[in-house]
Amino acid sequence: MLDVIQDPAQPLTPSPAPDAPAPQSTAPTAEDSAFSRAADALQRHREPSEVWGDEREAVSLALRWAAAHTTVATDPKTTARSAEELQAEVGATITEDGIGAARAMELFDEVLLPATRSSEDPMNLAYIPAAPTRAAVAFDTVVSAANVFGGIWENGAGAIFAENQVLRWLADLLGWPADAAGVFVSGGTQGNLSALATARDHALRERGRRPGGGWALACASTAHSSVASAARLLDMDVVTVPVDDRGHLTGAALEPLLAEDPRICAVVASGGTTNAGIVDDLASVVEVAHRHGAWVHVDGAYGGAALASPSARERFAGIEQADSFIVDPHKWLFAPYDCCALLYRDARPAAAAHSQHAAYLDSIDRGESNPSDLAAHLTRRTRGLPLWYSLATHGTAAYAAAVDRCLDSARAVAEAIRASEHLELLVEPELSVVVFRRPGWTPAAYRRWSQRLAKDGTMLCVPTAFRGEIALRLAFVNPATDPWAVIAVLEETMREADGS
Known part of the structure; x- marks a missing residue:
């Protein structure tokens, strides 16, 4: 196991590494139907447009989806698909008569959005991800x-x-x-x-x-x-x-x-x-x-x-x-x-x-x-x-605490990497980015490791270049990220020298 060296001045509570959460269904439920009825009722004084007709269904479907999605758990899988694949499944959506709100929402929910990457998942540590509060998302x-x-x-x-x-x-x-x-x-x-x-x-x-x-x-x-x-x-x-x-x-x-x-x-x-x-x-x-x-x-x-x-x-x-x-x-x-x-x-x-x-x-x-x-x-x-x-x-104050939590996570993971026998910390983290490497790995090994974890939904971490050599970086900007879950992934997946 990787040894975790914890700064007593920066307390963190260890927890077991969770499995990647399964995507939650956004299929209509009784609560959703009640939401739609309420949305319809709120629109009762809005007369149908002479141009657009009655948009109540379109509005209710969109609002219900937004309300539900704000609470849906995420996962860090890489799910991008080719334009050809999406064209074959989605077909033409911009048509002379339109495809209707229900069909448009169905395609977005079941095909288009699943072909994107979750930015706010706690195990998305690639590039600089995002972790908006649910309050901010809802207010958008x-x-x-x-x-x-x-x-x-x-x-x-x-x-x-x-x-x-x-x-x-x-x-x-x-x-x-x-x-x-x-x-x-x-x-x-x-x-x-x-x-x-x-x-x-x-x-x-x-x-x-x-x-x-x-x-x-x-x-x-x-x-x-x-x-x-x-x-x-x-x-x-x-x-x-x-x-x-x-x-x-x-x-x-x-x-x-x-x-x-x-x-x-x-x-x-x-x-x-x-x-x-x-x-x-x-x-x-x-x-x-x-x-x-x-x-x-x-x-x-x-x-x-x-x-x-x-x-x-x-x-x-x-x-x-x-x-x-x-x-x-x-x-x-x-x-x-x-x-x-x-x-x-x-x-x-x-x-x-x-x-x-x-x-x-x-x-x-x-x-x-x-x-x-x-x-x-x-x-x-x-x-x-x-x-x-x-x-x-x-x-x-809550914002300061959330930023501090990310800084603490980066320090904890950096200390664990420093203490590891098979990983090398390349620079002392000044903020919440941790840059490290796996001695003995080739560029191809880094790519295989990164792609395998991304496809499995385990963790998103992509190779980068640092001081002229290939390396890996972890960007901690989500206060929900469990550093011990990250450490466990590094321990369990990077011990083999060839990266396979």
């Missing part, structure tokens, strides 16, 4: 039903007000001033793009002209792929900064590059890299970058959630002076897809870069909080509301 249906236009205050004042309370909580975690502001966008890619567009526009306004050779940004090779993507879209070059022996971007490494390259107008630091959970040396990066007049954007899409934990806050020292920041609540703040919080320490450069003006927009009250002014968008869904509802329901 409320957001859809309310159908609020969240781009400008005039249309969505109440919803935007609630979103802004969440953004204020995040700004407080960052240690930012009272006039800091932000907006919820679709994901980290959109957040990084909007922040870097602001940085580039701010540099042009400050310097008065575009430098010869164009603009550039600086980041480590460990920066998320969306940073390079944003640079291409913004016509900016990427200057790669070497990291230290522990994988951190530092001010010392950044200094000579900024001194010799005046094109660099922005520096992107990681608040928890996706691959290994490394938090860059933010204090030294911010100090050096600001001394050279460069904007500092912190990509905390995954790791920024750790700011909610007092035990992890020290790792982010210096972030209080950064210029912009993102965190994806759909990663580790227990919100459903899609949701990224983009914040600015000073929102004025963002408004200057992103505000749209047209004859029909000139009457907008610019004195209020208009989310469309702070990112590359105009139309937007009030996607921050599920997080608001969950935070308002459970409280920030």
Whole structure:
């Protein structure tokens, strides 16, 4: 057995490894029928549409399914199917006369959804999964039903007000001033793009002209792929900064590059890299970058959630002076897809870069909080509301405890790997990502192991590359994950040297 070395200051209660839960049926029950009758009754004052007819059945079926699915157990099986297979079973659904609500829901429930992967299963530890609270998932249906236009205050004042309370909580975690502001966008890619567009526009306004050779940004090779993507879209070059022996971007490494390259107008630091959970040396990066007049954007899409934990806050020292920041609540703040919080320490450069003006927009009250002014968008869904509802329901203390539980799980599994005779821990976890390898295994052995566990529904863990070699990583963002169940899987399935 793997020996578990437990930190007494971080108590965890061991439990036996559970079998992967079997998918629960969503076939109609007496309770479902009662729900449908209630939904029908609620629609009794809604007259049939002259265009769409009577939609009561379609509405009741969808609401019943959503209510039931919020409580259904999940499993981490890999169940993707080819387009050819799905076409053969589903057939044509977009037809001149329609296929009807019952048939459409039947196909979704029995064929289409089962061909997807569960993101919130406790044994899904691949990539960066998601583990939304049931309260947040349920409220996402409320957001859809309310159908609020969240781009400008005039249309969505109440919803935007609630979103802004969440953004204020995040700004407080960052240690930012009272006039800091932000907006919820679709994901980290959109957040990084909007922040870097602001940085580039701010540099042009400050310097008065575009430098010869164009603009550039600086980041480590460990920066998320969306940073390079944003640079291409913004016509900016990427200057790669070497990291230290522990994988951190530092001010010392950044200094000579900024001194010799005046094109660099922005520096992107990681608040928890996706691959290994490394938090860059933010204090030294911010100090050096600001001394050279460069904007500092912190990509905390995954790791920024750790700011909610007092035990992890020290790792982010210096972030209080950064210029912009993102965190994806759909990663580790227990919100459903899609949701990224983009914040600015000073929102004025963002408004200057992103505000749209047209004859029909000139009457907008610019004195209020208009989310469309702070990112590359105009139309937007009030996607921050599920997080608001969950935070308002459970409280920030519960969120801090949930984040701490994930950190504890990562530490426990890392200690067990370190104590193992046949596994090797490759880096000390700084947040909740554990990177390790099985000495003696070939790349093919890693793939066989990963695919077998995925198909069996045992655990989702995929190979990655770390410091030039193949490795495995476990991302703990679900407080329901039992670390002892993970340890048991590693013990039972990785002892054989050839991985078969």
